[in-house]
Every structure is written in C-alpha cells, then in structure tokens.
Amino acid sequence: MTENFTLMASSARVRRLSFWSIIIGAGILLLKFAAWWITGSVALFSDAMESIVNVVAAGVAWYAIRVSHIPADANHPFGHHKAEYLSAVLEGAMIAVAALxxxxxxxxxxxxxxxxREPGIGLAINALAAVGNGAWAFVLVRAGRAARSPALVADGRHLWTDVxxxxxxxxxxxLALATGWLWLDPLMAVVVAFNILWHGWHMVSASVQGLMDVSVESGDLAEIERTIRENCDGALEFHDLKTREAGRARFIEFHLVVPADMTVERSHHICDRIEDALEAAVAGAQVTIHVEPDHKAKNG
Known part of the structure; x- marks a missing residue:
C-alpha cells in the first residue's frame, strides 16, 4: 500500500512539473523575444528560437507523460511507458528545424x-531569462531522475543546453560591443545553431535506444544479479537473465531452476521472495520468472 501511494505521488508530481514547464517556458520565451526586439541581435534571436522549441516540447512532454501513466490495458498489456521516449525524439526533430x-x-x-540597439537592456533581460531557465532545469532533471521519467529529464537537459x-x-x-566587430553577432548565432543540433542529436539517440529495448545500465544489472542470488535460497540456479528499460519501468526476466521434486507452492514462495526483493531494490521493476526442473540447469 505504501509503495503504491509513493508511486502515485511521484506520478502526480511528474505530471504537475511537466505542466508548469509549459507556463514557465512561455514566460522565458517572452523575455527572450523582448531582448531580441529591443536589440535587433541575431544571436538573441537564435536564443529566442530555441525557447520556442522549449515551449512546444514542454507541451508534447506533458501529453506524453500523461499517456505514459495510463495503466496497462488489453491492447497495451505492458503499459504505455514508451510514450515518453517519443516526446524526446520529437523534441530533437524540432531542435533541428530551429537550428536551420x-x-x-x-x-x-x-x-x-x-x-x-539598446544592448545593455537586452542583455540584462536575456541574463534574467537564463537564470530562470537554469533554476527550472535543475528542478526538472532532479525530479525526472528520481521518478525515472525520460521526458522530464530530456526537458531539463534541453533547458541546461539553453542556459x-x-x-x-x-x-x-x-565582446562585439567592446570591439565593434558586428560580425560576432551572427557568428554567435551560427555557434548556437550547431550547439543545439549537437545536443538534439544526442537527445534523439538516447530516446531511440529506449525505444529499441536497451538493457539496464551495468550498475543496475549487477544490483539485479546480486539481489537474485541473495534471495533464491532453495533454488539451484538462475540463468538467461534479460532486462530492458521502458520509461520509468524496468523489465526483468530470467529462468529459475529448482529441484524436480519441489512442490509448486514451494517454488512459488521462492519466486515471491525474489520478486519482492527486486521491487524493493530496483525502482520500477517488473519481474517475470520462468521456473524449470533441475535437468534444465546450465551450470553443472
């Protein structure tokens, strides 16, 4: 009951933060466009264009997060977790358009x-927007990692890029104001364009890996193996361990070998013990165990 309540509270916080990203992103966008309007700077225009991507992406992420939290149903028996990856892929595509x-x-x-025109006022406004972006990015990345939300983390990381x-x-x-070199303004815009293209590529790559059922990270895999070993007393061995990540969910599947004369009830008890331990040790764990008789053992 406590675990379910914690998961519900975490999901509600993720949805709430994703909604506020739209509101805060719109405010930052207005500040940056004001800075560009006052100065006429192409570099500040490029910064404002990236904020348009932020606002649209925040809206997509908000919708994707809502979809990802829909419970499993007959047509989606494993849930809707991967919806969050789609938002990150779309955000990467929008970044490419903005860069062009x-x-x-x-x-x-x-x-x-x-x-x-009026560079002092414009730069001060842009600096204020950067501070706001940085603070909100920190909140999103921290909350997204805690809740294992790819969409929230992607949104926060993109805001860090914006900062x-x-x-x-x-x-x-x-530097342009100090030297009088006007060409530095469009040069900075070009640097911004290639910078956001680079980050967009990495964002899309990471999301595609999630859509391709990438395995959990090596540290998490070691923790999974350790937890199984420490809680499989009564079984002979386990093998064919497979894992995959889908948003905040981590699917764990393996074969558990038990003595041929062990009762179904006893083997089920061992499986329950392992599942409970994995769910406590690995956030978002969803465990499937295939019980096999001893002649299926692979280690002797």
Whole structure:
C-alpha cells in the first residue's frame, strides 16, 4: 500500500512539473523575444528560437507523460511507458528545424550587418531569462531522475543546453560591443545553431535506444544479479537473465531452476521472495520468472 501511494505521488508530481514547464517556458520565451526586439541581435534571436522549441516540447512532454501513466490495458498489456521516449525524439526533430531557421537568419546578418540597439537592456533581460531557465532545469532533471521519467529529464537537459547557449550569446555580444566587430553577432548565432543540433542529436539517440529495448545500465544489472542470488535460497540456479528499460519501468526476466521434486507452492514462495526483493531494490521493476526442473540447469 505504501509503495503504491509513493508511486502515485511521484506520478502526480511528474505530471504537475511537466505542466508548469509549459507556463514557465512561455514566460522565458517572452523575455527572450523582448531582448531580441529591443536589440535587433541575431544571436538573441537564435536564443529566442530555441525557447520556442522549449515551449512546444514542454507541451508534447506533458501529453506524453500523461499517456505514459495510463495503466496497462488489453491492447497495451505492458503499459504505455514508451510514450515518453517519443516526446524526446520529437523534441530533437524540432531542435533541428530551429537550428536551420537560425542559420538562415545568421547568413542574412553576415550579408547585411546591423548595429545593436539598446544592448545593455537586452542583455540584462536575456541574463534574467537564463537564470530562470537554469533554476527550472535543475528542478526538472532532479525530479525526472528520481521518478525515472525520460521526458522530464530530456526537458531539463534541453533547458541546461539553453542556459549554456544564453551564456555564450551574452559573452559573445559583450565582446562585439567592446570591439565593434558586428560580425560576432551572427557568428554567435551560427555557434548556437550547431550547439543545439549537437545536443538534439544526442537527445534523439538516447530516446531511440529506449525505444529499441536497451538493457539496464551495468550498475543496475549487477544490483539485479546480486539481489537474485541473495534471495533464491532453495533454488539451484538462475540463468538467461534479460532486462530492458521502458520509461520509468524496468523489465526483468530470467529462468529459475529448482529441484524436480519441489512442490509448486514451494517454488512459488521462492519466486515471491525474489520478486519482492527486486521491487524493493530496483525502482520500477517488473519481474517475470520462468521456473524449470533441475535437468534444465546450465551450470553443472
């Protein structure tokens, strides 16, 4: 009962945070577009374009998280966990579109460079937006890891990328103001475009791995093996251990060899003990155990 309540509370918090990402992202977007409007900077325009991706992606992540928390049904007996990976893939695709638009503006600015208007006010507004983004990114990544939510973690990591982008843009524009080199403005926009393309590629790659049923990380796998060994008293061995991750769920499957004369009730008791231990040791564990007689043993 306590475990179910904890899972429900965690799911509710993930959904609540994903909704607030839309609201906060919209506020950050308004600040960045204000900074661009005041200054006319192509670099600040690129930063604002990335925030458009943030807001749209936050909306997609909110919907995907809601879908991923729908209980298993007849058509989806293993649940809807993978919906979160789809949001991260879509966010990566939107990043690519934003990068191409930024590059287009940068090329135009290289051809027709313009002096910045009111740079002090614009940079101060952009710095305020960066601070807000950084604080919210920290909240999302921390909560997403705790709840094993790929969509929330992806959203937070992209915001961290946005923070780094903003810092680079501000530094580049300060240098442009100090030197009078107007070409630094579109150059920073180009750097921003390639930076978000790089992060978008890594985001998509990680999500595709999840869609391809990637195994759990080596540290988690070692913990799973240790937990099985410590709780399989009465069984002869276990083998053919397979794992996969799907959002916050981690599926664990293996064969458990027991003496041929062991009763079904006794073998079931051992399985229950192992399942309880795995669910306590591994967050989101969903365990399937195939019981086999001793002639199926592989280790002697």
């Amino acid at each position: 638009l930024i590059l287009q503006e940068a090329v135009m600015a290289f051809a027709f460079p313009q002096p910045l 780094v982008t903003s810092i680079g843009v501000i530094a580049g524009l300060l």
